[in-house]
Amino acid sequence: EAQVTQNPRYLITVTGKKLTVTCSQNMNHEYMSWYRQDPGLGLRQIYYSMNVEVTDKGDVPEGYKVSRKEKRNFPLILESPSPNQTSLYFCASSRTGYNYGYTFGSGTRLTVV
């Protein structure tokens, strides 16, 4: 089944403790991206990657890091999480070009206390 897989689905952590949210897609998509969703603010792009070793900032990149060493994986790294990073996170992937839609993962609910 074609899908984007995120792990973990739920995570509660403490301020300052480094964490990684993994994202993997099995559709051979070139493009991958991370979004966060917050009440009243909607979905906002954090980082995106057009292909392996090519990443760039989205609208809200502060406090996050990403890497794209393999085509299928695009982990989101929070080096020192803070409570304002409590959110619902989504990974998405797509083929390059504008004729293709996006496939989203099931989401990761992160709580930073």
Next chain:
Amino acid sequence: KQEVTQIPAALSVPEGENLVLNCSFTDSAIYNLQWFRQDPGKGLTSLLLIQSSQREQTSGRLNASLDKSSGRSTLYIAASQPGDSATYLCAVPMEYGNKLVFGAGTILRVKS
């Protein structure tokens, strides 16, 4: 700057009704428009993708139309069911960064 607006913000209908959700966008130079469904606290499920050259797309009881010149898309749901209750989001891609610009969504409740 592309802005996407969805009307209504919330909708409650009895089971069996046909309904229309609206999506408007400010920059008509779009490549495509995608409709998603989101259940509470869950992921986004793609419903329909309409290319800029298309007028409509259909999938089962869902029909999405696109009018680029007026900056509008509608999602038509026929014979609504309680299982259709969810938030419906429309989104268009930006050229830079392939970012999707989302509307705020329409929260749909179908009462049995």
